[in-house]
Amino acid sequence: MIAAGSPPGVRRLIVVSGAVSIALVVAIGVGLAVGPIPIPANRIGGALVSYLGLGHSTLNPTQSLIVWQIRAPRLVLGLVAGSMLAVAGASYQGVFRNPLADPYLLGVAAGAGLGATLAIVKVGSSALIPAWTPWLAFGGALIAVAATWFIGGRSVRSTTATLLLAGVAVSALLTSVQTYLQQQASAQSLARVYIWLLGSLAGASWHSVGIITPYVLVSLGVCLLSARALDVMSVGEEEARSLGVRVRHVRWAVVAAASLGTSAVVSAAGLIGFVGIIIPHALRLVVGVSYRRIVPLSLVLGAAFLVLADTVARTVMAPSELPLGVVTALIGAPIFVVILSLRRPS
Amino acid sequence: MIRLENVTVRAGHRVLVDDVSLRVEPGSWCTIIGANGAGKTTLVRAVSGLTRPDQGRISIQGRDVHTLSERERARGIAFVPQHPEIPSGMRVLDYVSLGRVPHHGVMRAPRVLDHQVVADVIERVDLGAFVHRDVVSLSGGERQRMVLARALAQGTSVVVLDEPITGLDVRHQLSILELLQREVLECGLTVLATLHDLTLAGQFADRLILLHEGRVLADGDSSCVIRSPALAQSYGIEVAVVNVEGVDVVVPRVGVSYREPRGNPGKV
Numbered sequence A: 001m002i003a004a005g006s007p008p009g010v011r012r013l014i015v016v017s018g019a020v021s022i023a024l025v026v027a028i029g030v031g032l033a034v035g036p037i038p039i040p041a042n043r044i045g046g047a048l049v050s051y052l053g054l055g056h057s058t059l060n061p062t063q064s065l066i067v068w069q070i071r072a073p074r075l076v077l078g079l080v081a082g083s084m085l086a087v088a089g090a091s092y093q094g095v096f097r098n099p100l101a102d103p104y105l106l107g108v109a110a111g112a113g114l115g116a117t118l119a120i121v122k123v124g125s126s127a128l129i130p131a132w133t134p135w136l137a138f139g140g141a142l143i144a145v146a147a148t149w150f151i152g153g154r155s156v157r158s159t160t161a162t163l164l165l166a167g168v169a170v171s172a173l174l175t176s177v178q179t180y181l182q183q184q185a186s187a188q189s190l191a192r193v194y195i196w197l198l199g200s201l202a203g204a205s206w207h208s209v210g211i212i213t214p215y216v217l218v219s220l221g222v223c224l225l226s227a228r229a230l231d232v233m234s235v236g237e238e239e240a241r242s243l244g245v246r247v248r249h250v251r252w253a254v255v256a257a258a259s260l261g262t263s264a265v266v267s268a269a270g271l272i273g274f275v276g277i278i279i280p281h282a283l284r285l286v287v288g289v290s291y292r293r294i295v296p297l298s299l300v301l302g303a304a305f306l307v308l309a310d311t312v313a314r315t316v317m318a319p320s321e322l323p324l325g326v327v328t329a330l331i332g333a334p335i336f337v338v339i340l341s342l343r344r345p346s
Numbered sequence B: 001m002i003r004l005e006n007v008t009v010r011a012g013h014r015v016l017v018d019d020v021s022l023r024v025e026p027g028s029w030c031t032i033i034g035a036n037g038a039g040k041t042t043l044v045r046a047v048s049g050l051t052r053p054d055q056g057r058i059s060i061q062g063r064d065v066h067t068l069s070e071r072e073r074a075r076g077i078a079f080v081p082q083h084p085e086i087p088s089g090m091r092v093l094d095y096v097s098l099g100r101v102p103h104h105g106v107m108r109a110p111r112v113l114d115h116q117v118v119a120d121v122i123e124r125v126d127l128g129a130f131v132h133r134d135v136v137s138l139s140g141g142e143r144q145r146m147v148l149a150r151a152l153a154q155g156t157s158v159v160v161l162d163e164p165i166t167g168l169d170v171r172h173q174l175s176i177l178e179l180l181q182r183e184v185l186e187c188g189l190t191v192l193a194t195l196h197d198l199t200l201a202g203q204f205a206d207r208l209i210l211l212h213e214g215r216v217l218a219d220g221d222s223s224c225v226i227r228s229p230a231l232a233q234s235y236g237i238e239v240a241v242v243n244v245e246g247v248d249v250v251v252p253r254v255g256v257s258y259r260e261p262r263g264n265p266g267k268v
Helices: A009-033 A043-048 A059-096 A106-121 A133-152 A161-185 A187-197 A207-225 A229-233 A239-244 A247-269 A277-289 A291-315 A324-342 B038-047 B070-074 B092-104 B112-124 B142-151 B170-187 B198-204 B222-226 B229-237
Strands: B002-011 B014-024 B029-033 B055-060 B077-082 B158-162 B190-194 B208-212 B215-221 B239-243 B245-252
Touching: A009 A043, A009 A059, A009 A277, A009 A291, A009 B190, A059 A161, A059 A229, A059 A247, A059 A277, A059 A291, A059 B029, A059 B142, A106 A133, A106 A161, A106 A187, A106 A247, A133 A247, A161 A247, A207 A229, A207 A247, A207 A291, A229 A239, A229 A247, A229 A291, A239 A247, A239 B077, A239 B092, A277 A291, A277 A324, B014 B038, B014 B055, B014 B208, B014 B215, B029 B038, B029 B170, B029 B198, B038 B055, B038 B077, B038 B158, B038 B190, B038 B198, B070 B092, B077 B142, B092 B112, B092 B142, B092 B170, B112 B142, B142 B158, B142 B170, B158 B170, B170 B198, B190 B198, B198 B222, B198 B245, B208 B222, B208 B229, B215 B222, B215 B229, B222 B229, B222 B245, B229 B239, B229 B245
Parallel strands: B029 B190, B029 B208, B077 B158, B158 B190
Antiparallel strands: B002 B014, B002 B055, B208 B215, B239 B245
16 A cells, blocks of 8 residues: 655655745744834734733834834735735746746736836826826736737637747737837936836835735635646646646636736736746745645745845845845845755756 | 547548547457558547547447536546656656546545555556656656556546557567556456557457548457458558467568559458
């Protein structure tokens, strides 16, 4: 009798799950406690406990404002965005069976980029990024993905390859329009466009968190429920069909969910690169190729990673901030290289 | 029972399978032979539900294959393609366990019964020593046994195989075919396979179907089909059939040009 329930990778899975959970707790603590104005972690802990009716908060009004109205929404946006980008990346990699797939593959980045550029360039007199930028970015991303699906994914004969190629074409077209708009923009507007394109959580508020969270929760739910189907699809679409999987339905559900969640995140945080690629790959190297492991662990590690990266972005050059996309790549790439070099051959 | 009624499959204007009707009895082994491009793969794909026929009906146990849902079909027919995709990084146990997906579904975890079936199949195909190995680390013969194990784990009454012994050495070819034969004899499995090796096809199948340009050229008992003049016509070469210790060995005749017979070879 085979010991089907006790594979040797289970111990490693437990260790990795524990490690990413600890990373998440550390990230939450760091995200609330660390900043240009130091606030002791024990006071933040006391304030958290006071919400449960135990003891009372020792934060003064200024500290309370900083923690609950500035750092906390930014932390939650980081958790939501990081988990969504990592899960979307893992799901895209599964559905396209392409390790280079990322959440921006089907035109989300190009569509959101064009929408945001349109919003910023058309309000050249304002010194700030216009309030309706997220909505245009969100709409642009959804229209881009819908166009990609309409061109390359709706036919019965369509494959992941046709969908990918349609994504390339749509992205190229929208990027060219965006480039044209940037060329016409003032230097001030152009700088704001670049700030948006490189991603940032600086604009986080409870309002923006409240708007994107429902989309992200639905998307995460669909991606988590599709993980087992993605495992079956790793043997190829036809063989997955012969194993009873409705491949076209799964592909549609995962692409729609991952794109919707990513569009929502991008509308609030701009184009944060690298998270959707590095997190699933790093996990794949340590826990194996099963999406039932990679997708849920990506949710936790993606959230922790983005919050830690954002903490670096807003503290190392305080009071100014580094672009978040730059930090995710600067931190993520070396870690990824180390994991890759330590990987043992199976 | 597998039943095909006037099945025609086209690709554009090209007819790949042309008005084929046949029945495969439960617990029997039927092998489709024929030259490259004869329509063998298209026919078995149609039976497996992967290719929809342009005309005709294919049923298994009286139910139309193409009106069943994917999951219902996967609980009735297992398909082994000619070139199965082997996903790097997956363990043999996990790969074989995919065969239980039609039973527990993609939204639920495998149950105790599923684990038991997988363990039983792995023992039957003698892969017990490899369960925790990466699938890509297996040899060609071991991989094919693993793919067969996945198909058997589906627990279907019908297994359809497209060239299951391509690229294997003689020992591993025999090992795969003997394994299938055991499943037919001991478990009552119905096998529909395509094979290129005519001698092995004759040795293992209860019945051979010779396909030529999408049509059934000969259909019947293995020794009759192998000795039929239609065989030479289908392949376009002269062959000799030599009986060695009760086994019909098909030998292609080198340097002898194929000559069209005077009459129509007709059906066997």
